[in-house]
Amino acid sequence: MxxxxxxxxxxxxxxxxxxxSLRIWLLxxxxxxxxxxxxxxxxxxxxxxxxxxxxDGHLEALxxxxxxxxxxxxxxxxxxxxxxxxxxxxxxxxGDLATGAILVEGLSREVRILPGVAQKAGxxxxxxxxxxxxxxxxxxxxxxxxxxxxxxxxxxxxxxxRITGFSTFMTGEVFALLAGHSILRHAVDxxxxxxxxxxxxxxxxxxxxxxxxLTLNRLFALRxxxxxxxxxxxxxxxxxxxxxxxxEMAGARRLHPGSERILLASSGTMLDLYSAALGVAGFAFEAxxxxxxxxxxxxxxxxxxxxx
Amino acid sequence: MxxxxxxxxxxxxxxxxxxxSLRIWLLxxxxxxxxxxxxxxxxxxxxxxxxxxxxDGHLEALxxxxxxxxxxxxxxxxxxxxxxxxxxxxxxxxGDLATGAILVEGLSREVRILPGVAQKAGxxxxxxxxxxxxxxxxxxxxxxxxxxxxxxxxxxxxxxxRITGFSTFMTGEVFALLAGHSILRHAVDxxxxxxxxxxxxxxxxxxxxxxxxLTLNRLFALRxxxxxxxxxxxxxxxxxxxxxxxxEMAGARRLHPGSERILLASSGTMLDLYSAALGVAGFAFEAxxxxxxxxxxxxxxxxxxxxx
Numbered sequence: 001m002x003x004x005x006x007x008x009x010x011x012x013x014x015x016x017x018x019x020x021s022l023r024i025w026l027l028x029x030x031x032x033x034x035x036x037x038x039x040x041x042x043x044x045x046x047x048x049x050x051x052x053x054x055x056d057g058h059l060e061a062l063x064x065x066x067x068x069x070x071x072x073x074x075x076x077x078x079x080x081x082x083x084x085x086x087x088x089x090x091x092x093x094x095g096d097l098a099t100g101a102i103l104v105e106g107l108s109r110e111v112r113i114l115p116g117v118a119q120k121a122g123x124x125x126x127x128x129x130x131x132x133x134x135x136x137x138x139x140x141x142x143x144x145x146x147x148x149x150x151x152x153x154x155x156x157x158x159x160x161x162r163i164t165g166f167s168t169f170m171t172g173e174v175f176a177l178l179a180g181h182s183i184l185r186h187a188v189d190x191x192x193x194x195x196x197x198x199x200x201x202x203x204x205x206x207x208x209x210x211x212x213x214l215t216l217n218r219l220f221a222l223r224x225x226x227x228x229x230x231x232x233x234x235x236x237x238x239x240x241x242x243x244x245x246x247x248e249m250a251g252a253r254r255l256h257p258g259s260e261r262i263l264l265a266s267s268g269t270m271l272d273l274y275s276a277a278l279g280v281a282g283f284a285f286e287a288x289x290x291x292x293x294x295x296x297x298x299x300x301x302x303x304x305x306x307x308x
Numbered sequence: 309m310x311x312x313x314x315x316x317x318x319x320x321x322x323x324x325x326x327x328x329s330l331r332i333w334l335l336x337x338x339x340x341x342x343x344x345x346x347x348x349x350x351x352x353x354x355x356x357x358x359x360x361x362x363x364d365g366h367l368e369a370l371x372x373x374x375x376x377x378x379x380x381x382x383x384x385x386x387x388x389x390x391x392x393x394x395x396x397x398x399x400x401x402x403g404d405l406a407t408g409a410i411l412v413e414g415l416s417r418e419v420r421i422l423p424g425v426a427q428k429a430g431x432x433x434x435x436x437x438x439x440x441x442x443x444x445x446x447x448x449x450x451x452x453x454x455x456x457x458x459x460x461x462x463x464x465x466x467x468x469x470r471i472t473g474f475s476t477f478m479t480g481e482v483f484a485l486l487a488g489h490s491i492l493r494h495a496v497d498x499x500x501x502x503x504x505x506x507x508x509x510x511x512x513x514x515x516x517x518x519x520x521x522l523t524l525n526r527l528f529a530l531r532x533x534x535x536x537x538x539x540x541x542x543x544x545x546x547x548x549x550x551x552x553x554x555x556e557m558a559g560a561r562r563l564h565p566g567s568e569r570i571l572l573a574s575s576g577t578m579l580d581l582y583s584a585a586l587g588v589a590g591f592a593f594e595a596x597x598x599x600x601x602x603x604x605x606x607x608x609x610x611x612x613x614x615x616x
Binding site: 118119120124125126127152153167168169170171173174177178181182183211212213214215216217219220221224225227228230244247248250251253254255 | 432478520552559
């Protein structure tokens with residue numbers, strides 16, 4: 001057996017710096033997690049208070065060596081982030097990402113920020129920042145379709161370990177707008193447990209798969225049903241969630257009509273909702289651990305970028 | 309020639325009291341407009357400051373007889389309005405509306421509020437308040453499909469002068485949410501003239517007609533195109549408007565696949581946008597004057613309700 005490892009054995013810090021959250025791991029040479037921090041100091045907060053100080057503070061708290069290099073993915077590399085890491089273009093390999101990593105100048109430690117990926121060809125412009133690292137951690141050297149649910153859900157095609165194309169759906173944001181800011185806010189409660197009303201959720205997914213063209217009508221019908229003394233808030237919220245996620249499924253079924261291997265990278269409630277929706281849409285899928293995947297993707301990039 | 313008529317010749321006041329606006333006309337026995345007032349004192353304002361005082365103030369300013377009866381349609385009859393006028397149910401005739409009009413008690417003049425219409429059958433719950441009066445003013449005793457664009461667009465089926473069914477689409481509200489409150493607000497400007505970019509608008513309508521299932525993806529693509537240095541704000545705004553109105557058209561085409569006579573009841577920019585969108589969707593239509601129609605509908609109801 002290997003001896004237990006301490007933070008001083010870490011070969012790099014792996015950082016996933018999103019819009020509204022920050023996750024940092026100390027990784028050993030074999031990828032073992034030797035320390036972890038999570039905070040709400042996402043890109044939006046750090047742009048105000050300073051990225052370097054936040055990162056150094058967390059690494060010091062973890063007992064990391066002051067010279068430990070850090071590899072970063074996510075919105076820290078956006079134009080409004082720490083230092084812009086210009087997009088790699090599809091098709092993008094793990095090597096493209098590692099060689100595109102931007103050095104942050106003027107720090108005591110070596111920090112490199114990985115680029116996002118842009119799709120410019122084919123009349124379907126799209127961008128991602130952070131998800132590419134999860135995807136390459138999940139599907140290095142293989143073929144897969146990776147589904148990453150969220151505010152801006154992504155469906156990513158991987159061929160031979162390279163990201164060949166992807167599609168972002170505004171699913172989570174549209175649900176939040178409708179539930180919180182539209183006339184439907186009187187009929188729904190996004191704090192409720194959608195999965196307590198599985199039938200209503202599934203009926204929404206089915207309705208959108210069957211007739212996505214009726215979406216704007218079905219949304220108003222939720223309000224009308226409330227006025228006419230119909231469904232309660234939990235049922236209406238679940239139906240709304242099903243309609244919106246079902247609309248994503250309808251699009252994904254058009255884009256990925258085959259029976260490819262779908263990897264669902266998610267956790268918690270979203271994992272449950274998307275598992276149910278993928279099933280209704282007839283997709284064969286397996287759930288994958290997105291956290292472990294982003295760490296694998298970051299470590300692979302660090303090995304190349306820092307010649308570990 | 310008939311002698312010129314004065315406000316004292318009016319047989320009733322015709323009132324369209326919506327959520328955010330109020331329109332009042334004095335109508336002669338033949339429907340001639342003998343006076344008109346428009347204000348922003350919609351139901352939301354009037355619920356705070358008092359409906360009766362607002363109506364009396366406008367009628368006095370118009371020189372109307374203090375005993376002139378008033379017929380009212382719209383949100384003044386909602387639960388949160390002046391006095392609730394319970395919905396008539398489909399199929400609903402002009403007579404059903406007139407006999408369902410609710411007398412407002414305790415006023416010096418006779419005021420009656422017309423009911424809205426509810427659709428409870430067929431698993432497609434829907435409601436309207438105000439549009440029914442426009443529709444019956446447009447299509448009394450005839451067959452038609454009436455399209456009423458707006459925050460909540462409505463497509464209303466009329467057979468033999470009765471409202472037999474209808475479908476509300478959350479089109480205008482969804483556009484406003486996306487343009488003003490989503491990540492797309494960085495890429496669009498809803499104050500711009502959408503019709504200055506007719507091709508972009510039409511391309512959005514076509515895209516939604518062709519693949520409504522890709523709506524959530526196409527919305528994000530507007531943002532991605534902006535980040536990748538593509539379209540300008542006017543073009544993006546027009547494309548967004550086209551995508552959302554096109555999604556309504558896709559639904560309407562499913563619900564009304566035949567070549568029925570479509571009456572488009574609208575004015576101004578919305579008339580232009582919907583004329584363009586209906587054309588792209590292959591609908592044959594004729595434009596109709598919604599203001600004249602609501603006056604006709606109100607006068608017909610007043611004749612019956614007040615035995616004029």
